[in-house]
Amino acid sequence: MRILLIEDDPVLGMAVRDQIVADGHGADWVTRLADAEHAVHAAAFDLILLDLMLPDGRGSDFLRKLRSTGDATPVMVLTARDQISDRIAALDAGADDYLVKPFDLFELSARIRAVGRRYAGNPNPLVTLGDIEVDLSARSVRRAGQTIALTAREWALFEAFVQRPHQLMSKPQLEERLYSFDAEVESNTIEVYVARLRKKLGADVIETVRGMGYRLGTPGGGA
Amino acid sequence: MRILLIEDDPVLGMAVRDQIVADGHGADWVTRLADAEHAVHAAAFDLILLDLMLPDGRGSDFLRKLRSTGDATPVMVLTARDQISDRIAALDAGADDYLVKPFDLFELSARIRAVGRRYAGNPNPLVTLGDIEVDLSARSVRRAGQTIALTAREWALFEAFVQRPHQLMSKPQLEERLYSFDAEVESNTIEVYVARLRKKLGADVIETVRGMGYRLGTPGGGA
DNA sequence: CCTCGACGTTCAGGTGGGTGTCAGCTGGGC
DNA sequence: GCCCAGCTGACACCCACCTGAACGTCGAGG
Numbered sequence: 001m002r003i004l005l006i007e008d009d010p011v012l013g014m015a016v017r018d019q020i021v022a023d024g025h026g027a028d029w030v031t032r033l034a035d036a037e038h039a040v041h042a043a044a045f046d047l048i049l050l051d052l053m054l055p056d057g058r059g060s061d062f063l064r065k066l067r068s069t070g071d072a073t074p075v076m077v078l079t080a081r082d083q084i085s086d087r088i089a090a091l092d093a094g095a096d097d098y099l100v101k102p103f104d105l106f107e108l109s110a111r112i113r114a115v116g117r118r119y120a121g122n123p124n125p126l127v128t129l130g131d132i133e134v135d136l137s138a139r140s141v142r143r144a145g146q147t148i149a150l151t152a153r154e155w156a157l158f159e160a161f162v163q164r165p166h167q168l169m170s171k172p173q174l175e176e177r178l179y180s181f182d183a184e185v186e187s188n189t190i191e192v193y194v195a196r197l198r199k200k201l202g203a204d205v206i207e208t209v210r211g212m213g214y215r216l217g218t219p220g221g222g223a
Numbered sequence: 224m225r226i227l228l229i230e231d232d233p234v235l236g237m238a239v240r241d242q243i244v245a246d247g248h249g250a251d252w253v254t255r256l257a258d259a260e261h262a263v264h265a266a267a268f269d270l271i272l273l274d275l276m277l278p279d280g281r282g283s284d285f286l287r288k289l290r291s292t293g294d295a296t297p298v299m300v301l302t303a304r305d306q307i308s309d310r311i312a313a314l315d316a317g318a319d320d321y322l323v324k325p326f327d328l329f330e331l332s333a334r335i336r337a338v339g340r341r342y343a344g345n346p347n348p349l350v351t352l353g354d355i356e357v358d359l360s361a362r363s364v365r366r367a368g369q370t371i372a373l374t375a376r377e378w379a380l381f382e383a384f385v386q387r388p389h390q391l392m393s394k395p396q397l398e399e400r401l402y403s404f405d406a407e408v409e410s411n412t413i414e415v416y417v418a419r420l421r422k423k424l425g426a427d428v429i430e431t432v433r434g435m436g437y438r439l440g441t442p443g444g445g446a
Numbered sequence: 447c448c449t450c451g452a453c454g455t456t457c458a459g460g461t462g463g464g465t466g467t468c469a470g471c472t473g474g475g476c
Numbered sequence: 477g478c479c480c481a482g483c484t485g486a487c488a489c490c491c492a493c494c495t496g497a498a499c500g501t502c503g504a505g506g
Binding site: 451453454455458460464465467468469470473474475476 | 477478479480481482483484485486487488489490491492493494495496497498499500501502503504505506
Binding site for chain 2: 480481482483484485
Protein backbone atom coordinates (compact mmCIF):
# COMPACT_ATOMS: atom_id res chain seq x y z
CA MET A 1 0.00 0.00 0.00
CA ARG A 2 1.24 3.47 -0.84
CA ILE A 3 0.64 6.12 1.77
CA LEU A 4 0.99 9.90 1.64
CA LEU A 5 1.82 11.50 4.97
CA ILE A 6 1.14 15.23 5.33
CA GLU A 7 2.61 16.34 8.66
CA ASP A 8 4.81 19.29 9.52
CA ASP A 9 6.04 18.19 12.93
CA PRO A 10 9.43 16.57 12.26
CA VAL A 11 9.41 14.27 15.28
CA LEU A 12 5.91 12.92 14.76
CA GLY A 13 6.36 12.81 11.01
CA MET A 14 9.47 10.71 11.21
CA ALA A 15 7.93 8.35 13.73
CA VAL A 16 4.84 7.82 11.63
CA ARG A 17 6.82 7.38 8.43
CA ASP A 18 9.07 4.81 10.07
CA GLN A 19 6.08 2.94 11.38
CA ILE A 20 4.46 2.90 7.94
CA VAL A 21 7.63 1.56 6.37
CA ALA A 22 8.03 -0.98 9.16
CA ASP A 23 4.52 -2.21 8.37
CA GLY A 24 5.63 -2.89 4.83
CA HIS A 25 4.00 0.04 3.07
CA GLY A 26 5.43 2.74 0.90
CA ALA A 27 5.56 6.19 2.50
CA ASP A 28 5.74 9.65 0.94
CA TRP A 29 6.19 12.37 3.52
CA VAL A 30 5.51 16.02 2.81
CA THR A 31 5.28 18.91 5.26
CA ARG A 32 3.36 21.48 3.26
CA LEU A 33 0.03 21.49 1.44
CA ALA A 34 1.65 22.74 -1.75
CA ASP A 35 3.84 19.65 -1.82
CA ALA A 36 0.86 17.49 -1.00
CA GLU A 37 -1.14 18.78 -3.97
CA HIS A 38 1.80 18.15 -6.19
CA ALA A 39 2.09 14.62 -4.85
CA VAL A 40 -1.56 13.67 -5.37
CA HIS A 41 -1.36 14.95 -8.93
CA ALA A 42 1.78 13.01 -9.61
CA ALA A 43 0.77 9.66 -8.16
CA ALA A 44 -2.12 7.60 -6.86
CA PHE A 45 -2.15 6.78 -3.15
CA ASP A 46 -4.09 4.16 -1.26
CA LEU A 47 -4.28 6.28 1.86
CA ILE A 48 -3.56 9.85 2.92
CA LEU A 49 -2.65 10.75 6.48
CA LEU A 50 -3.46 14.41 6.95
CA ASP A 51 -2.50 16.77 9.72
CA LEU A 52 -4.93 19.65 10.09
CA MET A 53 -2.58 22.41 11.24
CA LEU A 54 0.00 23.07 8.57
CA PRO A 55 2.32 25.99 7.92
CA ASP A 56 0.75 26.95 4.60
CA GLY A 57 -2.92 26.37 5.24
CA ARG A 58 -5.62 24.22 6.77
CA GLY A 59 -5.75 20.52 6.06
CA SER A 60 -9.53 20.61 5.76
CA ASP A 61 -9.27 23.00 2.82
CA PHE A 62 -6.89 20.65 1.10
CA LEU A 63 -9.26 17.78 1.73
CA ARG A 64 -12.26 19.64 0.41
CA LYS A 65 -10.44 20.58 -2.74
CA LEU A 66 -9.31 16.98 -3.18
CA ARG A 67 -12.85 15.67 -2.85
CA SER A 68 -14.23 18.31 -5.20
CA THR A 69 -12.04 16.85 -7.94
CA GLY A 70 -13.74 13.51 -7.43
CA ASP A 71 -10.77 11.92 -5.72
CA ALA A 72 -12.04 9.30 -3.28
CA THR A 73 -8.71 8.27 -1.78
CA PRO A 74 -9.23 7.31 1.87
CA VAL A 75 -8.10 10.12 4.14
CA MET A 76 -7.29 9.70 7.80
CA VAL A 77 -7.04 12.94 9.72
CA LEU A 78 -4.52 13.45 12.49
CA THR A 79 -5.85 15.94 14.99
CA ALA A 80 -5.19 17.31 18.44
CA ARG A 81 -7.65 16.72 21.20
CA ASP A 82 -8.99 20.22 21.63
CA GLN A 83 -9.43 21.11 18.00
CA ILE A 84 -12.98 19.90 17.90
CA SER A 85 -14.20 22.42 15.35
CA ASP A 86 -11.37 21.56 12.98
CA ARG A 87 -12.13 17.90 13.35
CA ILE A 88 -15.75 18.40 12.44
CA ALA A 89 -14.73 20.52 9.50
CA ALA A 90 -12.49 17.69 8.34
CA LEU A 91 -15.25 15.10 8.56
CA ASP A 92 -17.56 17.42 6.69
CA ALA A 93 -14.91 17.91 4.08
CA GLY A 94 -14.81 14.19 3.46
CA ALA A 95 -12.39 12.53 5.87
CA ASP A 96 -12.88 8.78 6.33
CA ASP A 97 -11.38 8.41 9.75
CA TYR A 98 -9.41 10.34 12.31
CA LEU A 99 -6.75 9.71 14.87
CA VAL A 100 -6.37 11.85 17.96
CA LYS A 101 -2.90 13.01 18.97
CA PRO A 102 -1.06 11.78 20.79
CA PHE A 103 -1.81 8.37 19.36
CA ASP A 104 -0.22 5.01 19.83
CA LEU A 105 1.74 3.80 16.83
CA PHE A 106 0.09 0.42 17.25
CA GLU A 107 -3.21 2.16 16.92
CA LEU A 108 -1.97 3.75 13.73
CA SER A 109 -0.90 0.40 12.32
CA ALA A 110 -4.22 -1.13 13.19
CA ARG A 111 -6.13 1.66 11.48
CA ILE A 112 -3.98 1.45 8.38
CA ARG A 113 -4.55 -2.28 8.24
CA ALA A 114 -8.25 -1.66 8.56
CA VAL A 115 -8.13 0.72 5.61
CA GLY A 116 -6.18 -1.84 3.61
CA ARG A 117 -8.73 -4.48 4.40
CA ARG A 118 -11.62 -2.21 3.60
CA TYR A 119 -10.33 -0.69 0.40
CA ALA A 120 -7.37 -2.54 -1.10
CA GLY A 121 -8.16 -6.01 0.23
CA ASN A 122 -10.96 -6.62 -2.22
CA PRO A 123 -10.65 -4.35 -5.23
CA ASN A 124 -14.41 -4.19 -5.68
CA PRO A 125 -16.02 -3.84 -2.26
CA LEU A 126 -19.64 -3.87 -3.37
CA VAL A 127 -22.29 -4.32 -0.74
CA THR A 128 -25.67 -5.44 -2.02
CA LEU A 129 -28.94 -4.91 -0.19
CA GLY A 130 -31.85 -6.11 -2.27
CA ASP A 131 -31.67 -3.97 -5.40
CA ILE A 132 -29.36 -1.45 -3.73
CA GLU A 133 -25.65 -1.53 -4.52
CA VAL A 134 -23.20 0.29 -2.30
CA ASP A 135 -19.58 0.99 -3.21
CA LEU A 136 -17.89 2.01 0.01
CA SER A 137 -14.66 3.15 -1.58
CA ALA A 138 -16.32 5.15 -4.33
CA ARG A 139 -18.97 6.48 -1.96
CA SER A 140 -21.67 5.75 -4.44
CA VAL A 141 -25.09 4.16 -4.10
CA ARG A 142 -27.28 2.75 -6.84
CA ARG A 143 -30.84 1.55 -6.62
CA ALA A 144 -32.18 -0.45 -9.57
CA GLY A 145 -29.16 0.63 -11.60
CA GLN A 146 -29.84 4.30 -10.94
CA THR A 147 -27.03 6.19 -9.20
CA ILE A 148 -28.26 8.23 -6.25
CA ALA A 149 -26.39 11.27 -4.99
CA LEU A 150 -25.96 11.52 -1.24
CA THR A 151 -24.69 14.52 0.69
CA ALA A 152 -21.86 14.23 3.19
CA ARG A 153 -24.09 13.75 6.22
CA GLU A 154 -26.45 11.43 4.44
CA TRP A 155 -23.53 9.28 3.39
CA ALA A 156 -22.00 9.25 6.84
CA LEU A 157 -25.25 8.01 8.31
CA PHE A 158 -25.87 5.44 5.61
CA GLU A 159 -22.33 4.15 5.85
CA ALA A 160 -22.81 3.56 9.57
CA PHE A 161 -25.69 1.22 8.80
CA VAL A 162 -24.02 -0.54 5.89
CA GLN A 163 -20.90 -1.32 7.87
CA ARG A 164 -22.94 -3.10 10.54
CA PRO A 165 -25.80 -4.73 8.67
CA HIS A 166 -27.61 -6.45 11.52
CA GLN A 167 -26.65 -4.13 14.32
CA LEU A 168 -29.27 -2.01 15.98
CA MET A 169 -27.89 1.47 16.56
CA SER A 170 -29.26 3.94 19.05
CA LYS A 171 -29.56 7.60 18.28
CA PRO A 172 -26.74 8.56 20.66
CA GLN A 173 -24.52 6.05 18.90
CA LEU A 174 -25.35 7.51 15.53
CA GLU A 175 -24.91 11.06 16.74
CA GLU A 176 -21.47 10.20 17.99
CA ARG A 177 -20.72 8.64 14.65
CA LEU A 178 -21.75 11.76 12.74
CA TYR A 179 -20.44 14.37 15.11
CA SER A 180 -17.35 12.74 16.53
CA PHE A 181 -16.67 13.53 20.15
CA ASP A 182 -18.71 16.69 20.15
CA ALA A 183 -21.98 14.91 20.79
CA GLU A 184 -23.56 17.97 22.32
CA VAL A 185 -26.54 18.07 20.00
CA GLU A 186 -29.95 17.76 21.54
CA SER A 187 -32.14 17.63 18.48
CA ASN A 188 -33.78 15.31 16.01
CA THR A 189 -31.04 15.54 13.42
CA ILE A 190 -30.77 11.79 13.15
CA GLU A 191 -34.48 11.47 12.55
CA VAL A 192 -34.31 14.06 9.81
CA TYR A 193 -31.48 12.30 8.04
CA VAL A 194 -33.12 8.95 8.38
CA ALA A 195 -36.14 10.49 6.70
CA ARG A 196 -34.00 11.90 3.89
CA LEU A 197 -32.28 8.59 3.32
CA ARG A 198 -35.64 6.86 3.16
CA LYS A 199 -36.89 9.41 0.67
CA LYS A 200 -33.85 8.92 -1.54
CA LEU A 201 -33.27 5.20 -1.19
CA GLY A 202 -36.70 3.89 -0.34
CA ALA A 203 -38.74 3.69 2.83
CA ASP A 204 -37.63 0.15 3.58
CA VAL A 205 -33.93 0.95 3.68
CA ILE A 206 -33.88 1.72 7.39
CA GLU A 207 -36.05 0.11 9.99
CA THR A 208 -37.26 1.93 13.09
CA VAL A 209 -37.28 0.12 16.41
CA ARG A 210 -39.22 2.33 18.76
CA GLY A 211 -37.46 3.36 21.90
CA MET A 212 -34.21 1.66 20.86
CA GLY A 213 -32.94 3.03 17.58
CA TYR A 214 -32.61 2.05 13.94
CA ARG A 215 -31.19 -0.77 11.89
CA LEU A 216 -30.75 -1.64 8.25
CA GLY A 217 -33.92 -2.89 6.66
CA THR A 218 -34.39 -5.46 3.90
CA PRO A 219 -34.92 -3.42 0.72
CA GLY A 220 -36.72 -5.14 -2.07
CA GLY A 221 -38.69 -7.36 0.26
CA GLY A 222 -37.27 -10.08 2.41
CA ALA A 223 -36.13 -12.02 -0.66
CA MET B 224 -13.01 -8.43 31.64
CA ARG B 225 -12.21 -6.73 34.93
CA ILE B 226 -13.62 -3.26 35.38
CA LEU B 227 -12.97 -0.58 38.00
CA LEU B 228 -15.89 1.73 38.66
CA ILE B 229 -15.17 5.07 40.34
CA GLU B 230 -18.50 6.70 41.16
CA ASP B 231 -19.72 8.30 44.37
CA ASP B 232 -23.44 8.36 43.67
CA PRO B 233 -24.80 5.22 45.38
CA VAL B 234 -27.83 4.80 43.13
CA LEU B 235 -25.98 5.19 39.86
CA GLY B 236 -23.01 3.24 41.15
CA MET B 237 -25.10 0.28 42.11
CA ALA B 238 -26.96 0.28 38.83
CA VAL B 239 -23.74 0.42 36.80
CA ARG B 240 -22.07 -2.25 38.88
CA ASP B 241 -25.06 -4.57 38.48
CA GLN B 242 -25.06 -4.02 34.75
CA ILE B 243 -21.35 -4.79 34.53
CA VAL B 244 -21.82 -7.99 36.46
CA ALA B 245 -24.87 -8.90 34.40
CA ASP B 246 -22.74 -8.54 31.29
CA GLY B 247 -20.42 -11.15 32.69
CA HIS B 248 -17.56 -8.92 33.76
CA GLY B 249 -15.88 -8.47 37.10
CA ALA B 250 -16.63 -5.20 38.87
CA ASP B 251 -14.73 -3.32 41.58
CA TRP B 252 -16.62 -0.30 42.82
CA VAL B 253 -15.00 2.53 44.78
CA THR B 254 -16.43 5.92 45.68
CA ARG B 255 -13.30 7.93 46.37
CA LEU B 256 -10.15 8.70 44.44
CA ALA B 257 -7.99 7.52 47.31
CA ASP B 258 -9.56 4.08 47.07
CA ALA B 259 -9.23 4.18 43.32
CA GLU B 260 -5.51 4.81 43.46
CA HIS B 261 -5.13 1.98 45.88
CA ALA B 262 -7.10 -0.29 43.56
CA VAL B 263 -5.08 0.46 40.43
CA HIS B 264 -1.90 -0.20 42.36
CA ALA B 265 -3.18 -3.45 43.71
CA ALA B 266 -4.59 -4.95 40.51
CA ALA B 267 -4.68 -4.61 36.74
CA PHE B 268 -7.96 -3.64 35.14
CA ASP B 269 -9.12 -3.91 31.57
CA LEU B 270 -11.26 -0.81 31.80
CA ILE B 271 -11.83 2.05 34.22
CA LEU B 272 -15.15 3.89 34.46
CA LEU B 273 -14.46 7.29 35.98
CA ASP B 274 -16.85 9.86 37.33
CA LEU B 275 -15.43 13.37 37.19
CA MET B 276 -17.02 14.91 40.27
CA LEU B 277 -15.89 13.04 43.35
CA PRO B 278 -15.92 13.94 47.03
CA ASP B 279 -12.14 13.97 47.42
CA GLY B 280 -11.02 15.49 44.14
CA ARG B 281 -11.46 15.76 40.40
CA GLY B 282 -11.45 12.67 38.24
CA SER B 283 -9.34 14.36 35.59
CA ASP B 284 -6.52 14.82 38.09
CA PHE B 285 -6.64 11.15 38.92
CA LEU B 286 -6.55 10.33 35.24
CA ARG B 287 -3.60 12.59 34.55
CA LYS B 288 -1.66 11.07 37.39
CA LEU B 289 -2.50 7.58 36.14
CA ARG B 290 -1.27 8.36 32.64
CA SER B 291 1.89 9.97 33.95
CA THR B 292 2.84 6.62 35.45
CA GLY B 293 2.63 5.06 31.99
CA ASP B 294 -0.59 3.23 32.71
CA ALA B 295 -2.52 2.90 29.44
CA THR B 296 -5.63 1.20 30.80
CA PRO B 297 -8.66 2.32 28.76
CA VAL B 298 -10.60 4.95 30.70
CA MET B 299 -14.20 5.84 30.01
CA VAL B 300 -15.35 9.05 31.66
CA LEU B 301 -18.86 9.47 33.05
CA THR B 302 -19.87 13.10 32.86
CA ALA B 303 -22.89 15.34 33.21
CA ARG B 304 -24.25 17.05 30.16
CA ASP B 305 -23.29 20.59 31.03
CA GLN B 306 -19.75 20.00 32.22
CA ILE B 307 -18.17 20.61 28.86
CA SER B 308 -14.97 22.08 30.22
CA ASP B 309 -14.46 19.11 32.52
CA ARG B 310 -15.04 16.76 29.64
CA ILE B 311 -12.41 18.42 27.49
CA ALA B 312 -10.06 18.38 30.45
CA ALA B 313 -10.65 14.66 30.78
CA LEU B 314 -9.91 14.01 27.13
CA ASP B 315 -6.77 16.07 27.40
CA ALA B 316 -5.79 14.13 30.48
CA GLY B 317 -5.97 10.93 28.46
CA ALA B 318 -9.51 9.55 28.51
CA ASP B 319 -10.37 7.14 25.72
CA ASP B 320 -14.10 7.63 25.67
CA TYR B 321 -16.85 9.26 27.61
CA LEU B 322 -20.50 8.70 28.41
CA VAL B 323 -22.89 11.55 29.12
CA LYS B 324 -25.22 11.24 32.12
CA PRO B 325 -27.92 10.25 32.20
CA PHE B 326 -27.01 7.31 30.00
CA ASP B 327 -28.87 4.19 29.06
CA LEU B 328 -27.45 1.05 30.61
CA PHE B 329 -27.61 -0.52 27.17
CA GLU B 330 -25.39 2.25 25.93
CA LEU B 331 -22.94 1.40 28.68
CA SER B 332 -22.94 -2.28 27.78
CA ALA B 333 -22.37 -1.49 24.13
CA ARG B 334 -19.42 0.74 24.92
CA ILE B 335 -17.88 -1.80 27.23
CA ARG B 336 -18.25 -4.46 24.57
CA ALA B 337 -16.62 -2.10 22.09
CA VAL B 338 -13.63 -1.75 24.41
CA GLY B 339 -13.41 -5.50 24.72
CA ARG B 340 -13.59 -5.91 20.98
CA ARG B 341 -10.97 -3.26 20.35
CA TYR B 342 -8.45 -4.84 22.65
CA ALA B 343 -9.23 -8.49 22.14
CA GLY B 344 -10.27 -8.46 18.49
CA ASN B 345 -13.40 -10.54 18.99
CA PRO B 346 -16.51 -10.26 16.87
CA ASN B 347 -19.93 -9.98 18.46
CA PRO B 348 -20.71 -12.84 20.81
CA LEU B 349 -23.64 -15.03 19.84
CA VAL B 350 -25.75 -16.74 22.45
CA THR B 351 -27.49 -19.89 21.30
CA LEU B 352 -30.57 -21.43 22.94
CA GLY B 353 -31.76 -24.40 20.98
CA ASP B 354 -32.66 -22.98 17.57
CA ILE B 355 -32.70 -19.42 18.90
CA GLU B 356 -29.73 -17.17 18.23
CA VAL B 357 -29.25 -13.99 20.22
CA ASP B 358 -26.81 -11.22 19.39
CA LEU B 359 -26.70 -9.05 22.49
CA SER B 360 -24.79 -6.16 20.98
CA ALA B 361 -26.82 -6.06 17.80
CA ARG B 362 -30.04 -6.58 19.76
CA SER B 363 -31.26 -9.11 17.28
CA VAL B 364 -33.00 -12.45 17.82
CA ARG B 365 -33.47 -15.20 15.29
CA ARG B 366 -35.42 -18.41 15.60
CA ALA B 367 -34.78 -21.05 12.95
CA GLY B 368 -32.99 -18.44 10.86
CA GLN B 369 -35.96 -16.07 10.96
CA THR B 370 -35.26 -12.65 12.48
CA ILE B 371 -37.87 -11.70 15.04
CA ALA B 372 -38.63 -8.08 15.86
CA LEU B 373 -38.87 -7.27 19.55
CA THR B 374 -39.99 -3.99 21.07
CA ALA B 375 -37.91 -2.14 23.65
CA ARG B 376 -39.64 -3.63 26.71
CA GLU B 377 -39.78 -7.09 25.25
CA TRP B 378 -36.07 -6.96 24.55
CA ALA B 379 -35.24 -5.65 28.00
CA LEU B 380 -37.06 -8.55 29.60
CA PHE B 381 -35.62 -11.15 27.25
CA GLU B 382 -32.12 -9.79 27.77
CA ALA B 383 -32.52 -10.21 31.51
CA PHE B 384 -33.14 -13.91 31.01
CA VAL B 385 -30.42 -14.44 28.44
CA GLN B 386 -27.78 -12.82 30.61
CA ARG B 387 -28.58 -15.20 33.46
CA PRO B 388 -29.37 -18.44 31.66
CA HIS B 389 -30.01 -20.71 34.61
CA GLN B 390 -31.11 -18.26 37.21
CA LEU B 391 -34.63 -18.11 38.57
CA MET B 392 -35.90 -14.55 38.67
CA SER B 393 -38.83 -13.28 40.72
CA LYS B 394 -41.29 -10.77 39.39
CA PRO B 395 -40.07 -7.96 41.69
CA GLN B 396 -36.53 -8.61 40.44
CA LEU B 397 -37.66 -8.35 36.85
CA GLU B 398 -39.71 -5.25 37.53
CA GLU B 399 -36.71 -3.56 39.04
CA ARG B 400 -34.73 -4.55 35.99
CA LEU B 401 -37.23 -3.10 33.54
CA TYR B 402 -38.17 0.02 35.42
CA SER B 403 -34.85 0.79 37.10
CA PHE B 404 -35.46 2.35 40.48
CA ASP B 405 -38.81 4.06 40.42
CA ALA B 406 -40.53 0.70 40.52
CA GLU B 407 -43.97 2.18 40.96
CA VAL B 408 -45.76 -0.42 38.89
CA GLU B 409 -48.51 -2.34 40.63
CA SER B 410 -49.81 -4.60 37.95
CA ASN B 411 -49.13 -7.76 36.07
CA THR B 412 -46.82 -6.09 33.54
CA ILE B 413 -44.23 -8.82 33.77
CA GLU B 414 -46.82 -11.51 33.14
CA VAL B 415 -48.03 -9.60 30.12
CA TYR B 416 -44.57 -9.28 28.64
CA VAL B 417 -43.70 -12.87 29.36
CA ALA B 418 -46.81 -13.79 27.38
CA ARG B 419 -45.80 -11.51 24.52
CA LEU B 420 -42.34 -13.02 24.40
CA ARG B 421 -43.75 -16.52 24.38
CA LYS B 422 -46.07 -15.58 21.53
CA LYS B 423 -43.18 -14.22 19.48
CA LEU B 424 -40.40 -16.65 20.34
CA GLY B 425 -42.31 -19.79 21.25
CA ALA B 426 -44.06 -20.98 24.37
CA ASP B 427 -41.03 -22.89 25.61
CA VAL B 428 -38.73 -19.91 25.73
CA ILE B 429 -39.59 -18.97 29.31
CA GLU B 430 -40.51 -21.38 32.03
CA THR B 431 -42.90 -20.54 34.86
CA VAL B 432 -42.07 -21.58 38.41
CA ARG B 433 -45.28 -21.14 40.27
CA GLY B 434 -45.07 -18.87 43.29
CA MET B 435 -41.41 -18.06 42.69
CA GLY B 436 -40.83 -16.52 39.30
CA TYR B 437 -39.55 -17.33 35.83
CA ARG B 438 -36.47 -18.77 34.24
CA LEU B 439 -35.16 -19.38 30.75
CA GLY B 440 -36.58 -22.53 29.17
CA THR B 441 -35.00 -25.01 26.78
CA PRO B 442 -36.29 -24.04 23.32
CA GLY B 443 -36.16 -26.61 20.58
CA GLY B 444 -36.98 -29.53 22.81
CA GLY B 445 -35.22 -30.78 25.88
CA ALA B 446 -32.06 -31.60 23.94
C1' DC C 447 -17.29 41.91 -2.64
C1' DC C 448 -21.78 40.26 -3.55
C1' DT C 449 -25.17 36.77 -4.89
C1' DC C 450 -26.85 32.34 -5.45
C1' DG C 451 -27.40 27.68 -4.37
C1' DA C 452 -26.67 23.59 -1.69
C1' DC C 453 -26.50 21.66 2.53
C1' DG C 454 -27.08 21.26 7.58
C1' DT C 455 -29.94 22.24 11.50
C1' DT C 456 -33.93 23.50 14.09
C1' DC C 457 -38.75 23.77 15.09
C1' DA C 458 -43.71 22.83 15.52
C1' DG C 459 -47.44 20.02 14.64
C1' DG C 460 -49.42 15.66 13.57
C1' DT C 461 -49.63 10.48 14.09
C1' DG C 462 -49.28 5.73 15.05
C1' DG C 463 -47.59 2.00 17.73
C1' DG C 464 -45.84 0.53 22.15
C1' DT C 465 -47.11 0.40 26.83
C1' DG C 466 -49.61 -0.22 31.05
C1' DT C 467 -53.95 -1.41 32.99
C1' DC C 468 -57.89 -4.15 33.75
C1' DA C 469 -61.42 -7.83 33.85
C1' DG C 470 -62.32 -12.23 33.20
C1' DC C 471 -60.62 -16.86 32.55
C1' DT C 472 -57.69 -21.09 33.35
C1' DG C 473 -55.52 -24.53 35.88
C1' DG C 474 -52.62 -26.43 39.38
C1' DG C 475 -52.18 -27.38 44.45
C1' DC C 476 -54.31 -28.64 48.68
C1' DG D 477 -64.40 -28.07 45.44
C1' DC D 478 -61.97 -23.96 46.77
C1' DC D 479 -58.43 -20.68 46.19
C1' DC D 480 -55.04 -18.08 44.23
C1' DA D 481 -51.19 -17.46 40.95
C1' DG D 482 -50.73 -16.95 36.45
C1' DC D 483 -52.66 -16.27 31.59
C1' DT D 484 -54.94 -13.62 27.92
C1' DG D 485 -57.36 -10.42 24.94
C1' DA D 486 -58.78 -5.83 24.67
C1' DC D 487 -58.21 -0.90 24.95
C1' DA D 488 -57.03 3.95 25.84
C1' DC D 489 -53.28 6.92 26.48
C1' DC D 490 -49.02 9.03 25.57
C1' DC D 491 -44.71 9.70 23.77
C1' DA D 492 -41.23 8.57 20.30
C1' DC D 493 -41.10 9.33 15.83
C1' DC D 494 -42.19 11.50 11.36
C1' DT D 495 -42.42 15.40 8.28
C1' DG D 496 -42.60 19.71 5.87
C1' DA D 497 -40.82 24.07 6.02
C1' DA D 498 -38.07 27.83 7.60
C1' DC D 499 -33.61 29.46 8.93
C1' DG D 500 -28.48 29.73 9.15
C1' DT D 501 -24.11 28.78 7.06
C1' DC D 502 -20.63 27.84 3.97
C1' DG D 503 -18.51 27.57 -0.59
C1' DA D 504 -18.57 28.46 -5.63
C1' DG D 505 -18.73 31.60 -9.17
C1' DG D 506 -19.25 36.00 -11.18
